[in-house]
Amino acid sequence: MAGTAVLGRLTWRLADVVDVVAETPRATTLVFDVPGWAGHRAGQHVDIRLTAEDGYRTERSYSISSAPDGTRIALTVVRVEDGEVSPYLTGELRPGDQIELRGPVGGYFVWEPEHGGPLLLVGGGSGLAPLMAMIRLRAAVGSDAETRLLVSSRSWEDVLYRAELERLAGDSLTVVHTLTASRPPGWTGYARRVDADMLATVGPGPAAQPHVFVCGPTPFVEAVAEALVTLGHEPRRIRTERFGPTGE
C-alpha cells in the first residue's frame, strides 16, 4: 500500500481481545482481532479509547509490535503503576473482551522491505515495540537487509521479546543489549545509557547511510538522536518516535 494514497477519515472500531501474553513482570502483549482491518505497515500505531461508565473518555497511542498478519495485531503495554490506562490494559483485559481502537496511524516512522538496509534500530524500553514489527516483517519476508538493533532496558528481566530476538539474531541481524539499572551476575555486555561511543561500536556508521529508527521515552530519543548527529549521521535519515516521559 502506498503511504500517499487517500485513505478516508479514520473511525473507531471494536476489536476483540484474542490473547493476553505476559512478556515481562511489567509488560503485557495484547493480541486483537480487528474485523475489517486492512493491514498495517511496520512502525505504525493505533489509538485506543476507553470510556468510563460516567462517560469520561481517554485515549492512548500504542505501537503495533506484530508484522502484518491478516486482521490480527499485537500491542505491548508496559504497566505504569499510577497510570490511568495501562493498569487496566495489562491487568483487566481477558480474551473475549472488546475494546475501541482506530488505526493504523502514521506513515513517517515506517520501514518497508523495499526500503532495504542497512538498518540501525535503537529502542528504549517499550520503544522496542515498533522496531519489533520491522524485525518481524523483515524475518517474515526473508529480507537480508543488514540490521543492527540496540536495545536499552532497565534490567535483563525487563527486556521485551528476549527469546524471540535470540532466535532471530543471525548473519544479517545483530542484537546488542545495554542494561541501565541492574545486571545479572556475570553480565559482560553494556551497562550504561546509550551514548555516541556505543552507537559507533554497534554501527553501521554514517558512511553506510543506514536507515535509522529511534523510539523510546522523549529523553532517550533526544539523547540518541543528538549522539547520532554528532557521529555524522544525516538528520534526515534519523526517524524518531517519542512517547513522552513514561508512555502514559
Next chain:
Amino acid sequence: MDETMLDGNAVAGMLREVFAVEATTAMATCGGCGAPTPMGATHVFRGAGFVLRCPHCDNALVTLVRGDTRMWIGFPGIRTLQIPIDAS
C-alpha cells in the same frame, strides 16, 4: 529539554479524523526559518490542545484543539504544506 514533548506521530490519529491523507509524511515548510520538516518529525507540546513546533527554530507551525463536536486547527507558522498524492 521538555520531557513531556512528543512528536507529530502523536497527533496522527487526530489529524486523520479530519484529513483523508496520512499527515505525518506531509512536508511542512516553516514560515519562520524556511526549513522543511515532515509533520511526523515536528515537536509536539500538549496543553489545553496541541502545538506542533518546528524542530529547527521552535516556531509554532500548527495548533490543534478538539471539542466534543468540533476541531479547531490553526496554521500560524506554515508557509507551505507539501502533500504526496498518487500519480493519476
